[in-house]
Amino acid sequence: MTSKRSTTRTAWRLLAFLRPFTLQIVVTVLLGGVMVVASMLLLSMAAYLIAGAAIVAMIVLLSIPIAIVRLMGLVRAAARYGERLLSHNVTFRLLAHLRVTVYRRLAPLAPARLWQWRSGDVLARLVSDVDELQNLYLRVVAPVLVAALVTVITCWLLAIFNTVLALAALFFLLISGLGLPLLALRLTRGLGREQLALRGRVNVHLVESLQGMSDLLAYGQAEQRREQLAAWERRLDRLQQRLAVAGGLQEGLQELLTGLAVWSVLLLAIPLAATSQINSVYLGFLAMLVLAAFEAITPLAQAFGQLGHSLAAGERLFRIIDTPPAVSDPGQPLPVPTSRSLELAFENVTFRYEEAGHQLTLAHISFCVPAGARVAIVGPSGAGKSTLLRLALRFWDPQEGRILLAGQDIRGFGLADLRRLMGVVTQETYLFNDTIRGNLRLAAPSATEEQLWRVLEVAQLDDFVRQLPAGLDTWVGEQGLKLSGGERQRLAIARALLKDAPLLLLDEVTANLDRLTEQALFEALDRLMQGRTTLLVTHRLLHMERMDEILVLDGGRIVERGRHEQLLAQGGLYRRLWEVQNALLPVA
């Protein structure tokens, strides 16, 4: 649980996001105030008009109230329209501001943290939290300010007649604007949290039941799952009954307080009218004024709940963007080596993940990939193969030992410089919601059309792209054309070719592909590796005879090393891995 102080701090940090929009917010709040006041004036003036007409026989005397009544309709409609448009403008500007800020804070965290968060919904959550925060203005700040403004105006108008009336109205406005939402929050907070937890459990139950349905049905668990859901629904129902009582109470009390406010003002005004301290022609005017003022109070009921959501979203957001980066740039970066082929060396590298409970991931790893050579890292899953690559990319720094590129410790290079030297293809190729051209140009923004087609050709994807109706301009990614696993990987290979980096890091490139596709893709990979220093991680022992050296990793240590034939002849782990693999039947 977070302390009160940190909540306050979060609130202030969130409000700071609004600072660039102060002027617009002031205008919007004024318009919101105008909107409510217009309706107050319309109704109260209408009441005054009728009362006046009842005692004066000349319509001329009523021309001002008539004019006001007519004008206010137009003013209110215009104010409402302007207020909604402007407030949404502020909201979207705020959203843009939030996104840029979050992005600016998030970017240096990558890639170590991003890699940790890539699976799971941390990032999706982050984005929906940012979306949630755009409501901070629309649903929290604006209603509170408008309500305050209207309260002040109402009390001022009433004070012209009599201070006591103003105080009575103030009392009820405050009670229903502040006291009631706080009461409702108190009544429902525990229930709401319980409901949220229960809903989460129901959700997991549903997701698992649908995804694991074969297992469930095969083991005759359908009835049990149905009953489990019914039991949770019953608990949810009981909770919701209590929430309904509280929710209804809030609405009921709101009505009660509005009625009481009008009643009290009347009760106080009648003796004043009897003693002629107030002209009794204004009685209706006063009652209408107070009645209409409560329009500004009603949205506050939701504002408090929304504030809770915003604060929670803000806390999650800050927790993520306040994370310190895992690695940082050196003060004086070394000049980038310009050679077309570079040597990569690990010297006695030892590494473990920071999180508690993690065993040693890599222990005393030493090896060298000479310039232009191909080295493969193989071994059972969980051996630490991919970690090795991520260390070369400087996601993290090793606790012991060094990694050398062209004889220099990689910590000496600028992070962006270092990654510019490396072409990377992994098993999870991320494609942006962009065209094929856009996704390729990521690697070389100024690449010409001709260059694009050349790399597509090498990656054996040119025929495929050519037969697409929009060619290079076909949208891919989550909302675009669904590419098959093989096509995605070819695109990744084309992208790496376009980057034309001297060092190549390949991480289980064919892991999610069927074996026919895997075979075909290997030819494209082979062309990519031509003339480049390559470090290849794989658990599939395919074309291993083309490697200059193979390192067999098990439990974070190099247990065997050598060329394919040597390792087979040794009859160790490599041999066993190879046999297991070759005992598989072709499935594709």
Next chain:
Amino acid sequence: MEKQILRYCTAARWPLALSVLAGLLALLATVGQMALLSWVIARVFLGHADLQQVGPALIALLVIIGLRAALVWLREFSARRAGSRVKSEMRRRLFAHLLRLGPLFVRGERSGELVAILNEGCERLETYVARYLPQTVWSLVIPLLLLVIIWPLDHLSAMLLLITGPVIPILMIAVGSYSQKHIQRQWTTLARLSAHFLDTIQGLLTLHLFGRSGAQEAHVARLSDEYRRRTLKVLRYAFLSGAVLEFMTMLAIGLIAVFLGVRLINREIPFEQAFLVLLLIPEFYRPLRELGTQYHAGMEGRVAARRMREILAAMPPVSEPGEAIAPSWSAAPLTITCEHVTCRYAGSERPALQNVSFTLPAGACTALVGRSGAGKSTLVNLLLRFMEIESGAILVNGLSLDRLPADLWREYVALVPQRPYLFSGSVRDNIRLARPGASDAEVERAAELAGAADFIRELPAGYDTEVGEQGLRLSAGQLQRLALARAFLKQAPLLILDEPSSSLDPESEALLSAALARLRRQCTVLVIAHRINTVAAADQVLVLDSGHLVESGQPAALLQQSTSAYAQLMTARLQEAGAVPEKEAEAL
């Protein structure tokens, strides 16, 4: 549409009716409150009454304010009850029906959509029932009720209301459909832009690898801004309907007030009545305005309800027999015979299996081989009654499978899928799924037999380690062994096992084949084989190709015939393995 939803949820009818009634009674209380208010004001204003003279009326006013608040509470409470009952009932119904529809209906991408229907869809239905439905009744009945009340007070005002009342919905629909067109025109672009931020964040790792993370910041800002401008352009029209409604309402109030004033001057109407009419006019428009704010909820609820009806209308894949037969099979292995079985998936032209006949002899192990898409999984789906055969018959110990209820039949089958699903809960719970009544010792014994005991004991909390969605990640080999433990625990007379198609680490491989050997002694086994050893050890091999059974027989015998598909499959494997040293090839 509304009635159809309520037909499913009888429990919601009464609270809904109560809510509607309370809303109408609350309106009558409002009329009473306003009548008293105008009476009191008229008495003080024109009759110069003092507090004592209007005292009883003020007390009555207080009582009616309290009564109104109570009715509002009842209205809200019952509406919420109705909503949550519908939600809960609908979710249970949908869930139960999905379990009947089986895994083939929910598989793949559809499971995400179905979970969304069960979660957000049901929430929308709740809002629809709790907010939109009663509001539609009120927005029809309340204006009419008020017309009836206002008519005797003032014909002219009633006439005015009668004329302006229908204009508002008509105008709103006109403006609404106009803006709807604009909204739709922008929709594709909007959707693309709003997804962009998540896309950028999720792809940040890739951006880093290409040194493009800095350049994207300006892109985020530019796109967010574009999003704002485009959305505002749409909202400019969408907000018009609100402004028009506001203007019309205010105009009508103003108009009626001025008319009332003129007639008051001419003494054509008493003040008290005129004032009451003025007080009641806003109540006339209020339900229509609130219906406007619920419009969105109404649309969403309707869309969700339509999808729910579609799901509920889907037919279960297998029909239950008219009169159930309870077979008297013991735990002894079963003989399964397929006779000329043909079947196809819904919406598919080509049969998934065509005229397939074979026998799984009691106590024997049959290996099923074939490339992917050959019909292996289809056969498993048929045997588990997840889908229906088109023609032919499946006999179990001579009894046709369709004469047994599916649930009952599945009690005789144990399934070990290729990707077993782990449910949230402990490892122990997950094994116990197979037999909920099993003791801890039995669970551990099953794990022992499945070769899973060793790795389970090494888990942080042993058998009590939490697994599932958020839990621990297990390797494919470990998962398979857990699923085997389920099978050992269930001790069913028929075992269906789908071997992992990828190579596991050598240790898992050895443990798996040992466990399978143990299982074979107890039951009839059908294994979808991906390993040579598994096939070689089987009593019988079935080779499927494009839905046809092309071959069956003893593995050793088939290998001798050079024309056999099985023998060809073996040769293909050796070719795929690549450069196999001569000596190794013989050894295999």
